[in-house]
Amino acid sequence: MGLRNKIDLNSDVGESFGNYKLGMDEAVIPLVSSVNIACGFHAGDPHVMQKTISLAKRYGIAPGAHPGFPDLLGFGRRNMDATIDEIRDYVAYQIGALQAFATREGLKLQHVKPHGALYNMAFKNLNIWDAMAEVVSQLDKNLILVAMAGPDRENIESIGSKHGVKIAFEFFADRAYNQDGSLVSRREMGAVIHDQQEAADRVLKLVKDGKVIARGGTKISLAADTICVHGDNPAAIRLIEKIREVLGAADVEVAPIAEFL
Amino acid sequence: MGLRNKIDLNSDVGESFGNYKLGMDEAVIPLVSSVNIACGFHAGDPHVMQKTISLAKRYGIAPGAHPGFPDLLGFGRRNMDATIDEIRDYVAYQIGALQAFATREGLKLQHVKPHGALYNMAFKNLNIWDAMAEVVSQLDKNLILVAMAGPDRENIESIGSKHGVKIAFEFFADRAYNQDGSLVSRREMGAVIHDQQEAADRVLKLVKDGKVIARGGTKISLAADTICVHGDNPAAIRLIEKIREVLGAADVEVAPIAEFL
């Protein structure tokens, strides 16, 4: 992994619910190569899932599941003391539900990326990654599990190997990194990179050289397969366009993870 | 269909939710040949679904989905003005979610039977059957759709043919029938047959002769593939045992629908 001339761009989509609209899915989906679709627990509903899978199909974007905690009120962003068994079953349920919509459109899901608090808690308790990898392997051996690039890489890779599941690692285009490869906490100054050119240049450096300038100025090695981008506002959309422009100028192709992992 | 020496017994199971226990699943599952498993909308939750699929596997009982309206508070028994599109997506979502648990256990779902108000509304608006048959055919051509035996048989069969989906018809062991093959409404006297021997004898007559004594005493023709029984209380369990005893004495085998339909 690491140095290559292909990279995936992924974005969280399908987060509307009933009468509530969230995100600019129509704008963002054609600009990325993979989408993480909410599955009705923290966001999304059956009708939104159907529409989102159908949009992914229209633009040839690889669909993935974005399972979260059953906490619509908190948008899946609040830690919940769920047991490993509960988490396993929540994830299975949500992947299965989304698979139905993919099947109806003649598609297969490409990947699974946990959402919000579930994602964050999994890095604190690797048993959660183990449970998720197990479920993924039981449901479809070709499903890729997406995790954050950083200090837990080796542990998560060995969990993947144990269950025969490929792991893709993601990099956050607009976030600063610590020297150990972890994200600078949002509570700290400079956690978010607001300059779009700088963010795009960092993505290019990561793809071409496998390097990131960490906080403090040190260059660190970081390998990633997919870049997480957002689609909730016009500025976020422009950042994706900027990233594509910079990558295109450097002959880096934007392609779904499954094409090269 | 109709006269044969095999019949299916089906029961609604997996209706517990979180801390709330409903039904005597451990007792009823070994006594039937097919189970209709709630999928988390009107009843059931991911953990209950997992346990129920696992019980079905242990006893070799054919699992099916029992999708309903998103109305846990009303147990899916209240009509809701959902559109055909909404219903299609609700049903797809629930079947997909349950398929995940079946897949994890190495099982395939055998059938889909709508629950409560969704089931009842479908007989008033055949477009609902059409939408459900379409979804079923998209998800798995081998999935059998279960409908009530009675006056709508031909219409529902032709909807099934249109989508290439097999329809199984069910008979209610403990309910009285009108002369047109419809159920006597629960609001009327004599709608429920309380004598267990009489109920079991009616099941046998249906299986052997394809006949039911309708209200008023006329013998009518009615063909069914599966007998709906309940498992919510000890008396219901005893009725299943009585039915098995009467069927067994007459050399009728209890077997999952997919074995003979």
Next chain:
Amino acid sequence: MGLRNKIDLNSDVGESFGNYKLGMDEAVIPLVSSVNIACGFHAGDPHVMQKTISLAKRYGIAPGAHPGFPDLLGFGRRNMDATIDEIRDYVAYQIGALQAFATREGLKLQHVKPHGALYNMAFKNLNIWDAMAEVVSQLDKNLILVAMAGPDRENIESIGSKHGVKIAFEFFADRAYNQDGSLVSRREMGAVIHDQQEAADRVLKLVKDGKVIARGGTKISLAADTICVHGDNPAAIRLIEKIREVLGAADVEVAPIAEFL
């Protein structure tokens, strides 16, 4: 009621939920005299209710409850076969919950206006109005119940009298009316009045003369205490401003219903 130089403007607010934002509450609240606040069943959540009550207090706008069906997914717009007892308890629960936020801010609720499908169903089944009036009278004799001006006026007034509850009637600024005083269905051409000057002039005519030009051109009598306006988009906000301008030029004061009913 009828001819007077005061009128209330009411708008549905507090419809956001968790991470989902709906409506332009900050813009609309200062422009109306009464607000109907969602209570967490079809929309709204405890935090949104707190913020909305607090906004109402800041601008001196009279708060009211906007109870709906427990159907967040359908935004309370889908008819549900709830029993009268269920409806009574749903309405009591929601009013009570909102009263808590009002009490915390030292306010009293002014009114209750049912939302969506609950509102529509009540005109088809006056027992629902009876149940709601009963609950309102039990919770606070000063609470005003809001209903649609039109052919059911007398029936609803007599229900109000029976329970000692004042009824206020509302007029829709941007909707066409039939000759019997009922709304032209949205499925028909011309149901919505898009010209803002025309809409504002109709409001003025209603307030000053108690008359509306119904479909077909006949002038009919219609008495209303409050005008329903919307706040979901900038055009809706401009319509409220236009109505205030036209009313102001004619010396009609915009004031909460409780001030003059």
Next chain:
Amino acid sequence: MGLRNKIDLNSDVGESFGNYKLGMDEAVIPLVSSVNIACGFHAGDPHVMQKTISLAKRYGIAPGAHPGFPDLLGFGRRNMDATIDEIRDYVAYQIGALQAFATREGLKLQHVKPHGALYNMAFKNLNIWDAMAEVVSQLDKNLILVAMAGPDRENIESIGSKHGVKIAFEFFADRAYNQDGSLVSRREMGAVIHDQQEAADRVLKLVKDGKVIARGGTKISLAADTICVHGDNPAAIRLIEKIREVLGAADVEVAPIAEFL
């Protein structure tokens, strides 16, 4: 507080939901003096709340609110990373909703006791007690807040004083205590006292002497105003009867907290 000839018995009730029945409310309510009624977040629904308040009225038992986290699936027993603001609003919402049912029956709520994870988290983070005491004082200065007797007593009392809210402390009839007055964790041997006579004798000793035999045999001082008992099974009901018998024989009267606090 402490030595007196009156004590309150409280029990969690109204935990059924829709079609799901939980607890033996009809049996337990007449045996206690105060009930903690679920408010629709972790358990209970509007109809159940109405029925439960009505039962409390019939037997002259003092009703209180039992607010919890919005986690029906986890029965409010799972810690959730809700903010203090969210908790404040959740508690206000639930108390208000229950007040409506009390008002309809001409009753006032006597107390508020947090449920499950909310209760447990509050002892880890006293800001939660502060937020709850603040809400209680805003809604009704006469509402008593119930907390666990034990090492946090002084802190919680001073929070109560700050907001002008009376605090009642509860003792668990069937639980062992550590020497610091905290509960022995359920994960440890001997955490639950199964012998009913012993449990009842401990209650009597607590009431008469303000003493408990802690684990290890030391006698410690512990003052409590109310005894928490359960009503989920016949053995629990028998324990309440045994406690009443032992208290009665010692001339201790069972009475709602508000009568003597």
